[in-house]
Amino acid sequence: MNEQERIQDLLSYEILGTSPERELDELVEIASVVCNTPISLITLIDQDRQWCKSKMGIDMSEIPREHSFCHHALSKPNEVLVVEDPVNDTRFKDTPFVVGEPYIRFYAGAPLQTPKGNILGTLCVLDNKPNEISESQKKALSLLAKRAIDFMDTRKVMAEQSKHIRLGITQLKNLTDQVPGIVYQFRMTDQGAMSFDFLSRGVSNFYPDLEPEDVKQNVQLVFDLIHPEDLPGVMQKIKESFQHLTPFYAEYRVLAQNGAIRWLVSKSTPEKLEEGAVVWYGIFQDVTKRKEYEQTLEQISFDISHVIRRPISSLLGLVALSESENVSAEQLKEYVGYTKIVADELDEFTRKLHDIYYERKTRV
Structure with a gap:
């Protein structure tokens, strides 16, 4: 076993120190029921400690690695570690949890083995009185451990995808903020309610006192800037694009903050959503010079x-x-x-x- 590689594999799950999760808590409950034990845990072993991700029947978050039963399961990936008499086992008889609370007298732990073959910890059951475990219970414990690692693998993939998505969003936002003009996503429901789902920071180049978040919260801020003579035509084109799903294109005047008149062109492509709303993906550009x-x-x-x-x-x-x-x-x-x-x-x-x-x- 390459310990450094195992630790890196554990850290890649980004699970240490996280809050309890229902799916794993249910697995430890099932393990206690199947094995008829008052205590069950999902443990993860890092360099210096055993940390409990899920627990039942014991109030313990972590213990030093050298006092851990689960530590001894790391080198046995294909078997359930069973300790039926820890009092007389030289590995455990002097540990604090055998000589003191909760006075462990029975332990069985199924390894949590990753797709890379590393053991991160165990799904284990404990008793404060002598107990034993059957082959069918061992198999059930192993299956529950596999279910736990499957959940952790799914959780890991989702976290990685979330990172990629956030990174992609950040990169896209940085890119759109550099585009001349304003990149936008505009929405209108079948009841006529309008909103901006997205606006690039180009809007602040047109209007320094106007932030994208302000417009997203109040779409009327944009329409109030359109020249009164051009506003009816713009609204009519939005309506026609909504009804026929045709590309939207409009050139119109807007009133700048200094009172000057500027020309904008807005062009976008509509997409109808299942709930009946239409979303436009497009751009505003200043065409005053043209x-x-x-x-x-x-x-x-x-x-x-x-x-x-x-x-x-x-x-x-x-x-x-x-x-x-x-x-x-x-x-x-x-x-x-x-x-x-x-x-x-x-x-x-x-x-x-x-x-x-x-x-x-x-x-x-």
Whole structure:
């Protein structure tokens, strides 16, 4: 037996010092009933002590390892250790629990063997009067010990999975907190109640005084920020996405804390739950700069189509007159002069237009 390896195996269960658990407490009760003993324990042996995970009929949490009966079961993984006369057994006759309370006069312990082959302790029964154990009772005690280690193995796996889940959640949260914008999980019940299950810390970048937990507790804080003219449209799109399970997409204005107007886009994918609620997984993004750029392009288009229309029309008219069959040389010269005036006017306007919108584009 490699003691260091056994100790590491024991510690991997993270069970030492934990509270009683019903499943194991029931096993020690069954052991006492099967073996007709007043005392039963599930013990775990570490480097210096025997610690009781479950107990019945005795008020003891731990004892020094050298005084432990169960310590002697560690080297016998395939048998139930039975001590029918501890008073005359050199291993136990001088131990405090034989010469004093509870005056142990009988002991039987089935080893708790892990899948790695290590013995962590025992499921044992004790009596303060002489007793004996049958082969069928030994088998029952071994089966109960196996059930105990099976429970501990399941408990270990669940604890490890819980750690992985918590680690994954932490990593995911750290990742989403770095994403530009706000990552969210939004929920609406079939009665229309709305809430945020999750919001990344990006919400604080938009609104420094607004924490994710505040929004999760009061979803109305988000809707209160939407521009009153855009709010009905956003609510209608939420309703349509809920009814038809279509992706949600909306661009709308929000009122910043300094009074400025900012543009947000929200897009998400819905999923319907069994109880009838719908959950959306999505992201908010600030698209104010993009909207300003689009508005700049629209203004350029307007200027080109309206402001430049007059000089272009004038040029076209002069060209038509110049191509007339009856135009004289004097008139043609006059038309060329007008054409130059209009061309200079158009060139000046174009230069101004370029300067204005180039400067505006660099600011966007």
